[in-house]
Amino acid sequence: MLLSTCLDIASEGTAAESLAAYEARVATIERVGPDIVLVGREIDGAIVPPRLEALLTLPWLAGRISNALLVGVIPALHAVPFHVARALSAIDFLNDGRTGWMPVWHRHAEIDRAYGPSYAVASDEIAPKHDDFIKATQALWDSWDGDALVIDKASGIYLDSDKVRRVDYRGPYFSTMGSLNAARPPQGHPVLVRDLVAGDEASTVRADITLLGGDTATVEREANRLKAEPGLVLVKTQIRGEETGMPLDRALALVADGIVDGIHLVGQPSESDLAAVRASAVRPAANGTARAALGLPTPVNPYTERAFA
Amino acid sequence: MSANGRLHLWAFLQGIGFYPGGWRHADATPKAVFDRTYYERVGKLCEDSCFDAIVFGDQLQGRDAAGRTPGRLAIPTLDPFTLLSTMAGVTSRVGLVATVSTTYNEPAEVAAKFAALDFLSGGRAGWNIVTTAHPNSPMNFGETELLEKSLRYQRAQAFTDAASRFWDAAADDGSTAVTTHDDWFDFDGALDMPRVPQGRPVLVQAGQSPDGRDFAARTAEAIFCPAPTIEAGQAYRNDMRERVRKAGRDPDGVKIMPGLAIILGATEAEAQAKQARLIELADVGLCVEYLSESIGYDLTVHDPKAPIPLDDIVATCEFPVADVRRMFAAAVEAETLLGDFCVGYAGKPRGHGIFCGTPVQLADHMEAWIDAGACDGFTLQPAFMPTELELFCAHVVPILQERGLLRQDYHGPMLRDHILGAREYA
Numbered sequence: 001m002l003l004s005t006c007l008d009i010a011s012e013g014t015a016a017e018s019l020a021a022y023e024a025r026v027a028t029i030e031r032v033g034p035d036i037v038l039v040g041r042e043i044d045g046a047i048v049p050p051r052l053e054a055l056l057t058l059p060w061l062a063g064r065i066s067n068a069l070l071v072g073v074i075p076a077l078h079a080v081p082f083h084v085a086r087a088l089s090a091i092d093f094l095n096d097g098r099t100g101w102m103p104v105w106h107r108h109a110e111i112d113r114a115y116g117p118s119y120a121v122a123s124d125e126i127a128p129k130h131d132d133f134i135k136a137t138q139a140l141w142d143s144w145d146g147d148a149l150v151i152d153k154a155s156g157i158y159l160d161s162d163k164v165r166r167v168d169y170r171g172p173y174f175s176t177m178g179s180l181n182a183a184r185p186p187q188g189h190p191v192l193v194r195d196l197v198a199g200d201e202a203s204t205v206r207a208d209i210t211l212l213g214g215d216t217a218t219v220e221r222e223a224n225r226l227k228a229e230p231g232l233v234l235v236k237t238q239i240r241g242e243e244t245g246m247p248l249d250r251a252l253a254l255v256a257d258g259i260v261d262g263i264h265l266v267g268q269p270s271e272s273d274l275a276a277v278r279a280s281a282v283r284p285a286a287n288g289t290a291r292a293a294l295g296l297p298t299p300v301n302p303y304t305e306r307a308f309a
Numbered sequence: 310m311s312a313n314g315r316l317h318l319w320a321f322l323q324g325i326g327f328y329p330g331g332w333r334h335a336d337a338t339p340k341a342v343f344d345r346t347y348y349e350r351v352g353k354l355c356e357d358s359c360f361d362a363i364v365f366g367d368q369l370q371g372r373d374a375a376g377r378t379p380g381r382l383a384i385p386t387l388d389p390f391t392l393l394s395t396m397a398g399v400t401s402r403v404g405l406v407a408t409v410s411t412t413y414n415e416p417a418e419v420a421a422k423f424a425a426l427d428f429l430s431g432g433r434a435g436w437n438i439v440t441t442a443h444p445n446s447p448m449n450f451g452e453t454e455l456l457e458k459s460l461r462y463q464r465a466q467a468f469t470d471a472a473s474r475f476w477d478a479a480a481d482d483g484s485t486a487v488t489t490h491d492d493w494f495d496f497d498g499a500l501d502m503p504r505v506p507q508g509r510p511v512l513v514q515a516g517q518s519p520d521g522r523d524f525a526a527r528t529a530e531a532i533f534c535p536a537p538t539i540e541a542g543q544a545y546r547n548d549m550r551e552r553v554r555k556a557g558r559d560p561d562g563v564k565i566m567p568g569l570a571i572i573l574g575a576t577e578a579e580a581q582a583k584q585a586r587l588i589e590l591a592d593v594g595l596c597v598e599y600l601s602e603s604i605g606y607d608l609t610v611h612d613p614k615a616p617i618p619l620d621d622i623v624a625t626c627e628f629p630v631a632d633v634r635r636m637f638a639a640a641v642e643a644e645t646l647l648g649d650f651c652v653g654y655a656g657k658p659r660g661h662g663i664f665c666g667t668p669v670q671l672a673d674h675m676e677a678w679i680d681a682g683a684c685d686g687f688t689l690q691p692a693f694m695p696t697e698l699e700l701f702c703a704h705v706v707p708i709l710q711e712r713g714l715l716r717q718d719y720h721g722p723m724l725r726d727h728i729l730g731a732r733e734y735a
Contacts (some may be wrong), residue, residue: 015428015506041421047501056425059394062345078418082369082449090391094345113498114417114475114487143371151340153333156381156592164378166371177448179371179378181386183343 001255001281002262002294004036004211004234005029005274006043007061011050018050025268026064032274035262035294036209036234037065038102038193040073044266045106045197055087062095069290071100071193077129078115079103081136081174085182089141092185097289100191100209105130127202132171134192134205139169141189142301143178165303187291188299196222208296211236211264216250223259230297232261239265239273248277255281314716315679316709317564317686317728319406319531320355320698323366325383327570327663329599329655330591331693332383338695342385345395351695352396355403358702359716361531361564361727362404362435363396364513364688365389369413370445375627377607379598390422397430404724406435406513411468412461413441413450416489417500419468420475423510424502432506432723437513438528440465444605444627462520467493469512469528475500476509511724516549526552529563530728533688535660536567542683564685564728568661572692573668573700580665587692588656596651603654604628604636613648617641661690668704676714 007029009021029037039061040054041047054072061070072091074084084101092099105126112119121129148163167178194200194207210226212219213236226233237251245251245266254260265277291298325332325339332339341347355363372384393405405426409419419436427434440461447453456464471489478485479502486499515533516525525532532549536542545567550560572587574580591599593613601608605627611618619641623630640650657663664671678684691697709715719727 015504016431018503019428019431041501050503052428052503053421053425056390056394056422056429059345059391060398060429062395063349063398078415080413080418080450083414083418087388087391090387093343093387094348094391094395096345110486110499110501111417114496114500115415115498116494116496150380151332151383153335153337153339156333156590156595158332158339158383159378159380161378161380164371164373166373166376175448175451177371177445179373181368181371181384182388183385 002036002232002234003034003278003281004038004262004264005034005269006038006266007057008043008268009050010268011048022050022052026061028271028274029068030065032271032278034068034274034278036069036071036100036193036264037061038071038073038264040102042073042075042104042106042108047108047111055084055091058091058099059094062091062098067098069098069100069191069294070095071102071191074101074103075111076103076105076133077107077121077126078111078119079133081133081140082176082180085137085140085180088137088190089180089182089185092187092190093183097186097291099185099187100193100290102193102195103130103134104195106197127200129173131203131205132173136169136171136174136176138189138299139167140176140178140180141184142303143167143180144182144184145301145304146184146188149183163304167303184301187289188301191290191294191296207231208291209234209294212260213245216246219246219254220259223254227259232294232296234262234264235260236266237263238267239269239277252280314359314710314714314730316675316714317531317566318358318360318715319566319686319688320360320363321366321568321688321690322351322363322694322698324385326693326697327661327690328587328591328692329382330589330595331587333590334587334693334696336696337693339383339385342387342694347695348392348395349399351698352400352403354695354698354702356400358706359710359719360403361686362406362724363393364406364435364437365392365408366437367408367410367439368443369410369441369449370443371449372602374598374601374605375607375625377601377609379602381592381595382598382602390426394426394429397426397433401431402433402719402722404433404435404511404727405430406437406511406724408437408439410439410441411465412456413446414468416468416471416494417475417496417498420472421500421502423472424476424479424505427505427507427510428503432725434507435511435513435531435724437515437533438465438469439515444629458518459520462524464493466524466527467491471496473509475502476505479504480508507723507725511728522549522552523556525549526556526558530725531564531566534565534567535662536684537660537662539678539681539683542567542678543681546682546684562729566686566688567684568690569687570661570663570690570692571671571697571701572663572665573671573697573704575667577666577670580667584665584692591652591655593648593652596655597648599655600651604633606633608647608651611647613651614646616644617647617650668700668708671701671705672708672712672714675709676712679714
């Protein structure tokens with residue numbers, strides 16, 4: 001069973017106090033050892049001040065958390081594919097292929113207004129813009145083949161020029177020429193995680209990992225639907241109370257029945273609660289990238305395929 | 310122990326170092342730049358030597374020339390924020406300066422990212438504010454035309470002002486709405502950011518043109534520049550100090566930090582032999598690609614032993630034709646062969662000062678520049694990584710500290726503390 005949780009803290013006053021609380025929470029997570037950790041400003045649809053921008057936090061975190069897949073929550077309606085593709089390439093290299101990304105499309109009127117009027121997207125355009133953002137970002141990763149870098153001092157060959165190209169992606173919202181000025185990430189593409197929320201059926205993007213929320217009937221229905229597709233499914237749950245997620249015992253029953261692959265603990269569970277869940281579901285340590293460890297398929301680079309056709 | 314020192318050191322650690330052929334040197338570690346441990350080690354090294362800051366440059370375009378990516382040039386342009394955040398995780402004093410363009414970004418996005426870097430590093434973030442002029446960059450961001458130069462600087466000023474409003478709002482209360490309605494930006498919203506320890510990141514600039522120099526004079530706390538000679542350094546520093554004064558700011562609060570490439574040897578002859586080797590490692594094929602990237606035209610299809618094919622170049626090159634013609638004019642007149650021109654061009658990269666000699670000679674060089682008022686310190690560009698940086702830290706830093714030029718310890722935790730020095734704490 002996979003165990004996922006969020007890196008999140010309550011507001012703790014000054015910057016120094018917040019950083020100390022943040023570091024303490026990171027240490028707790030490292031001691032417990034979940035399989036997946038979500039990081040970002042938008043968690044469960046809310047943004048609160050002590051949370052930090054994901055792409056800046058992931059590299060800082062990489063040296064502090066071993067083994068877990070670190071997933072950055074990316075605001076798909078505000079972010080720019082070129083910048084995101086670039087950063088996640090570097091992060092995946094520096095984090096030894098243990099990087100994921102979770103583009104989210106929650107609406108926050110205040111933040112939309114902080115970006116400017118062009119970021120206020122009509123409701124029927126949200127899913128298309130989200131999908132276009134993901135496709136444009138993935139296209140930039142495909143501008144490099146996984147084996148483009150040679151780095152041979154003796155011959156003086158740094159890379160194979162035939163394995164890097166402009167992709168000239170043109171979508172309804174994003175256009176980007178490439179090539180990306182960063183190599184294809186070690187995982188091909190970082191693991192794509194999706195927080196399945198209302199309205200998501202309008203999206204055509206296939207995720208590697210899907211988080212399911214809602215009542216038991218909804219989760220079971222969606223989980224059975226997703227079982228037919230490749231990828232992993234986690235159910236959102238919480239250890240105490242049931243304000244935002246399914247009760248833990250129900251979630252564990254779904255895991256035991258093979259309906260879902262693991263649980264995602266919402267909120268800020270205590271170390272003892274986290275450890276108790278972890279103890280009931282220890283996974284063997286795995287070497288290699290997160291994608292390999294989780295048994296997820298390697299993304300196909302259409303340009304590489306064409307080259308071999 | 311003295312916490313003061315007249316000399317400020319910054320480390321510019323882009324890619325594999327200053328020399329295009331440096332990645333091929335026997336001691337270079339070109340594969341390590343994809344490893345986290347490399348950045349952790351280099352970050353600690355700079356901190357142990359009391360550098361003000363580490364800075365990474367940036368580009369917003371693929372490294373190809375007309376679609377062909379060079380095969381012999383080392384181009385590991387990893388995202389600067391990622392590298393600096395990695396270093397923030399293992400250091401506690403050294404400043405961390407990211408180069409970020411104001412041309413293809415939004416103030417809200419950049420404000421949130423620097424807030425995160427400053428928060429995670431405990432107040433050590435700096436922003437090297439640049440504008441983007443590469444002809445292929447607009448196409449990566451859904452646009453087709455570059456902004457004209459003076460407009461780029463107008464946008465840079467408006468962008469910096471707008472981002473600063475977000476940081477100021479975070480200092481009060483993260484949820485305060487920020488309003489900007491000007492020629493460039495139109496927004497009225499809040500980011501809900503954490504408080505930024507330094508209030509704002511340290512602002513850094515590299516102004517060269519009159520527009521760039523005036524922008525730097527109004528905004529920058531440290532300024533990079535090329536200064537190949539001591540006279541060029543003096544002229545630039547005097548000009549900038551005057552502009553800073555005219556902008557109503559204290560010139561002593563703005564550090565002028567010319568780039569300096571370094572090649573060190575135990576003897577002068579050893580250093581010179583190393584430099585000769587670095588130039589030799591940039592073979593004709595590499596140099597042809599180096600120039601190709603600089604003009605946006607694939608020269609590898611031409612014979613390097615033939616004359617410069619200027620008509621072919623100007624017919625399709627991606628950089629402005631007038632600039633490209635100017636670059637080649639004298640060589641075409643002299644009937645220089647293509648390969649020879651490329652080797653000459655790649656042999657003296659980017660107009661920066663190059664020091665080649667012993668540690669004592671380098672310390673003398675630095676002291677002479679400081680005494681002459683030619684700079685406030687140097688932005689070091691090691692000839693190749695990590696060897697030249699390691700040699701500098703092991704052999705030059707102790708001399709500078711012994712002479713009282715370089716601090717022996719940090720006196721404050723934040724980047725702005727390092728730049729301003731203890732004077733401000735009296």
